[in-house]
Amino acid sequence: MKKSPMQLLGTGLYYAVALLLAVVFAGPFVWMVSSSLKPANEIFSNPPILVSDNFSLDNYESVFEKAPFERYMLNSFIVATSVTVAALLLHSMAGYALARLEFPGRRVLFMLIISTLMIPFYTILIPLALLVRELGWINTYWALIIPAIPHAFGIFWFRQFFLGLPSELEDAARIDGASRIGVFFRIALPMARPVAAAMAVFFFLANWDAFLWPLIATTRQEMRVVQVGIQSFTGEHGNAWEEIMAASVIAILPTLILFFALQRFIVDSVKMSGLKG
Amino acid sequence: MTATDVKQRTAEGVEPRGIARWFSGLNRDKLEQAVVGYLFVLPDLIGLIVFMVGPMLMALVISVTNWKLVGDPQFVALQNYEALFTDPKFGASLGRTFLYTLGFVPVIYTLSLGMAVLLTRKSRGNTFFRTVYFMPVAMSLVVAGVIWRFMFDPSNGLINVILSGLGLPTSQWTGHVQSAMVAVLIVSIWKGAGYFMIILLAGIQDIPSDYIEAAQIDGANRWQAFRHIIMPLLKPTSFFVLVVLTINALQAFDQIYVMTRGGPAYATYTTLMYIYEKAFREWNFGYAAAMSVALFAMIFVLTVVQVRYFRAGEVKA
Known part of the structure; x- marks a missing residue:
């Protein structure tokens, strides 16, 4: 079917706007990678050089020489993974109990849990810092992991999922004599994989990207996470933009890989955060 | 049987x-x-x-003590709160926080909505464009702030080079009092737009397509369908997005810390920046806690007002 001039104009306009936006959103990524590969004298060349004959990985080498980025990455990885695993386990259990099990005080507990969503992080920041100091957790993984686990959002989403899940399979297992705990771990939890995947991405990203809390909870260099590491790197190597860009690429590589590998789950987790209870 | x-x-x-x-x-x-x-x-x-x-x-x-890093904290009743009223730095930081919020919420909402509508068009390339707009979600605010600070370099940064290439005026960006807030806003909007686009897109896709088709059969053009069908039905999602955006804006920190540290000359010194410095640079926990409680109270009231306003709008519609 032939398109009318108006339709062609519409299509043209669509692609013009869509492409312009694509340049705005992808441009900084491209520029970051390009700059990270350039020698220092080409960083601010005018006109700008996108692809240089002098591309090399030298900047990456000097980043690892000047700062223990491998340690920062390891710290971030340990923290983000631990929080994610613990959060998935605890929130799925709590969500299941609140959705499926009858016990006195269930509604009150749920309301209490949900009401913690109103507590903003900046208000608990100071007491939390004092608490963690009191516990002797400053400069330990505990300080970075434990306070990040409790999260009403995670409990809420597992509860929503289990409320919507037909209980036939669980009932059948109960009839076969399985315990409540057995039913949860062997029947219900495996079925919650789609929510669990989206939640896992949510918790991993949130904790990999966390900055303010690690900035306060750690002071020693070997306990820095990657976000704090990169910020202090820019402070200590203020003008070496080619190295700072290489450090930035290193810092976002894991999440960028995650983004392209698990995009469906990331989109799911965002949609979930947008749905109203 | x-x-x-x-x-x-x-x-x-x-x-x-x-x-x-x-x-x-x-x-x-x-x-x-x-x-x-x-x-x-x-x-x-x-x-x-x-x-x-x-x-x-x-x-x-x-917040009702004079808790500092050293010495025993003493009960000081509402002295910290009283001091807030006469602290020009607190007042100014609140002003900047609200300025940031006013610059952030309407722009990012409009942009996210525009992108979501753009992507509801049945076109080849939709998946690609959605992925690209969504990409900053894979980046932390810290890294976004770092990259943009590099691109905003006043002398030869990429942004100024492009602007002057197009014959447009350049700017000092983070280096000047009048443009620093704009620079921070651009980064925050760039970083977040794709995220809220996904939420709004999901909201639009939940609207039954019959409604829109019926309107088009009745002779409504695309704009009218958007204005009179999509917007009203998208209201719950929009409301949610606006509330979350407001809450986010009022506690913006990472990108500001990385880009300007609240400068130059306090131009981007928001309340959270002040709380952070009071507590963890000056170690004055009592006063900083009072600020955080005051900020929470104000945001709480603001959210309640937003909810009321939304409900009132519902009844009218």
Whole structure:
């Protein structure tokens, strides 16, 4: 079917706007990678050089020489993974109990849990810092992991999922004599994989990207996470933009890989955060 | 008929066997549910109480003391709060926080909505464009701030080079009082737009397409369909997005810390930046806690107003 001039104009306009936006959103990524590969004298060349004959990985080498980025990455990885695993386990259990099990005080507990969503992080920041100091957790993984686990959002989403899940399979297992705990771990939890995947991405990203809390909870260099590491790197190597860009690429590589590998789950987790209870 | 059969058979199946028969009074299952229920909720509940509810209450307590890093904290009643009223730095930081919010919320909402609408068009390339707009979600605010600070370099940064290439005026960006806030806003909007686009897109896709088609059969053009069908039906999603955006804006920190540290000349010095410095640079926990409680109270009121406004709008529509 032939398109009318108006339709062609519409299509043209669509692609013009869509492409312009694509340049705005992808441009900084491209520029970051390009700059990270350039020698220092080409960083601010005018006109700008996108692809240089002098591309090399030298900047990456000097980043690892000047700062223990491998340690920062390891710290971030340990923290983000631990929080994610613990959060998935605890929130799925709590969500299941609140959705499926009858016990006195269930509604009150749920309301209490949900009401913690109103507590903003900046208000608990100071007491939390004092608490963690009191516990002797400053400069330990505990300080970075434990306070990040409790999260009403995670409990809420597992509860929503289990409320919507037909209980036939669980009932059948109960009839076969399985315990409540057995039913949860062997029947219900495996079925919650789609929510669990989206939640896992949510918790991993949130904790990999966390900055303010690690900035306060750690002071020693070997306990820095990657976000704090990169910020202090820019402070200590203020003008070496080619190295700072290489450090930035290193810092976002894991999440960028995650983004392209698990995009469906990331989109799911965002949609979930947008749905109203 | 068969249904009753099944029911009877199931009822037999439930009948406990062996030693369990001993405990098979009314409450065996109820007891198990209660025990397992509390067991499952308890770890999270303890976590939330120790690391959220407790600290929230502690913040109120700390805010009425003169708690500092050294020395014993003393009860000072409402002195910290009184001091807030006469602290010009606090007032100015609030002003900047609200300025940031006013610059952030309408622009990012309009942009996200525009992108979501753009992507509802049935076109090749939709998936690609969606992925690209969404990409900044894979980047932390810290890294976004770092990259943009590099691109905003006043002398030869990429942005100024492009602007002057197009014959447009350049700017000092983070280096000047009048443009620093704009620079920070651009980064925040760039970083977040794709995220809220996805939420709004999901909201638009939930609208039954018959509604839009029916309107188009009745002669409505695309704009009219958007204005009179999509927008009203998208209202709950829009409302949610606006509330979340406002809350986010009022606690923006990472990108500001990385890009300007609140400067130049306090041009981007928001309340959270002030709280952070009071508490963790000057170690004045009492005063900083009072600021955080005051900010929370203001945001709480603002959210309630937003909810009221939204509800009122609902009744009218």
